[in-house]
Amino acid sequence: MLSRCLPFLLLAVSALAEPQPQTYTLPPEKLAKAIEYARARNRLHFAATAYGFAVLAGVVGLKIAPRLRSRVEKWTRRRAFQAFLFTPPLLLAVDAAMLPAAVYGHHLSLKFDQSIQGWESWFWDWTKAELLTFLISAIAVWLLYGVIRRSPRRWWFYGWLASVPLTILLVFAAPVLIDPLFDRFEPLSARRPDLVAAIEKVAARGGLSIPPSRMFEMRASEKWKALNAYVTGVGASKRVVVWDTTMRRMTTGQTLFVFGHEMGHYVLGHVWLGIGAACAALLIGLYLGYRFLRLAVARWGGRWDIRGVEDWASLPVLMLALAVLSFAAEPLENSFSRRLEHEADIYGLEVIHGIVPDSARVAARSFQILGEVSLSDPHPGPFVEFWLYDHPPVSERVRFASEYDPWGKGEEPKYVR
Numbered sequence: 001m002l003s004r005c006l007p008f009l010l011l012a013v014s015a016l017a018e019p020q021p022q023t024y025t026l027p028p029e030k031l032a033k034a035i036e037y038a039r040a041r042n043r044l045h046f047a048a049t050a051y052g053f054a055v056l057a058g059v060v061g062l063k064i065a066p067r068l069r070s071r072v073e074k075w076t077r078r079r080a081f082q083a084f085l086f087t088p089p090l091l092l093a094v095d096a097a098m099l100p101a102a103v104y105g106h107h108l109s110l111k112f113d114q115s116i117q118g119w120e121s122w123f124w125d126w127t128k129a130e131l132l133t134f135l136i137s138a139i140a141v142w143l144l145y146g147v148i149r150r151s152p153r154r155w156w157f158y159g160w161l162a163s164v165p166l167t168i169l170l171v172f173a174a175p176v177l178i179d180p181l182f183d184r185f186e187p188l189s190a191r192r193p194d195l196v197a198a199i200e201k202v203a204a205r206g207g208l209s210i211p212p213s214r215m216f217e218m219r220a221s222e223k224w225k226a227l228n229a230y231v232t233g234v235g236a237s238k239r240v241v242v243w244d245t246t247m248r249r250m251t252t253g254q255t256l257f258v259f260g261h262e263m264g265h266y267v268l269g270h271v272w273l274g275i276g277a278a279c280a281a282l283l284i285g286l287y288l289g290y291r292f293l294r295l296a297v298a299r300w301g302g303r304w305d306i307r308g309v310e311d312w313a314s315l316p317v318l319m320l321a322l323a324v325l326s327f328a329a330e331p332l333e334n335s336f337s338r339r340l341e342h343e344a345d346i347y348g349l350e351v352i353h354g355i356v357p358d359s360a361r362v363a364a365r366s367f368q369i370l371g372e373v374s375l376s377d378p379h380p381g382p383f384v385e386f387w388l389y390d391h392p393p394v395s396e397r398v399r400f401a402s403e404y405d406p407w408g409k410g411e412e413p414k415y416v417r
């Protein structure tokens, strides 16, 4: 009799004991898919990067830029017009050559149930992004080459100085002018007034008032199956955006945790930290780009038909240098991002504590859902994590969330007292 009771007894005892840390698990079929998806995406990333270098090298070797520059100089003597006639066709040549990699990326999102966006709509988004890039790049190239002509030895610094306010302006304008070109945004209060009230409670717990006018729902379900939420903008445009797909898949408690995490980014000033880091990286990049460009043009300028650094035709050489540098900086950038994401996780856990019942398990569960839907690989190799992961792996986030308990241990919470 006792032997038959024993399993129940054990079960009862284990329920009384410390809750076991939760782990991120996938059913076998999903696990196989997740691994296949991760491998395909990682291969694509490195292959597309190498291919991108080859494309830029090809553009330099085939002297596409000098030919374009000679034509443009014949058409007009005005530098601003030259920049607008030279930059877009050059970028279009590069991006058209890169299109197969982008197409394959979208194919993977469709195949692995992340996206439901049809090809026509996807290609229209690609086109809009190109047009926007042409406009912004033409202005940037016009300004940069103006600085190069005036200050051949210090242009990397003055160019960087000018880029700082432009970067801030772009971040400011992105949620207001750029994002609505691609997706629909609605004030969260319009569709989920119940959620806004709950979120305000969570925000107040963090000593913060995010006005409802700064909470948005993005109609991601028109294009995506994936889940997401983020903080964007600066100053008057700063806001929290949650994809409707997230709210559909998650309970109110889980959505509140997602909000808590985003609120962490908001409160801890992560947008500004990101801008600061990007500007620092750009300063280093421009300096190294300046050194490389000077050397390369002095050595091979004749062969490549580039008259000097100040020649429009030097642009693809500079682009190649910056592409190599930004690839080399990926691990650094991602480890910085993983750190901020971890901080936001801690903030989220703390800010819903005492508001959402059983908050640690709710948070762990929302990571589990996030991982399942986005087919996150439970065991990315250390190299893949080091180079490519901008968030901590889901398995780590689930474990951390289920174990984080400063209150139970009599310790001070890190952010929300």
Ligand SMILES: [Zn+2]
Binding pocket: 261, 262, 265, 341, 344
């Ligand atoms: Zn985050």
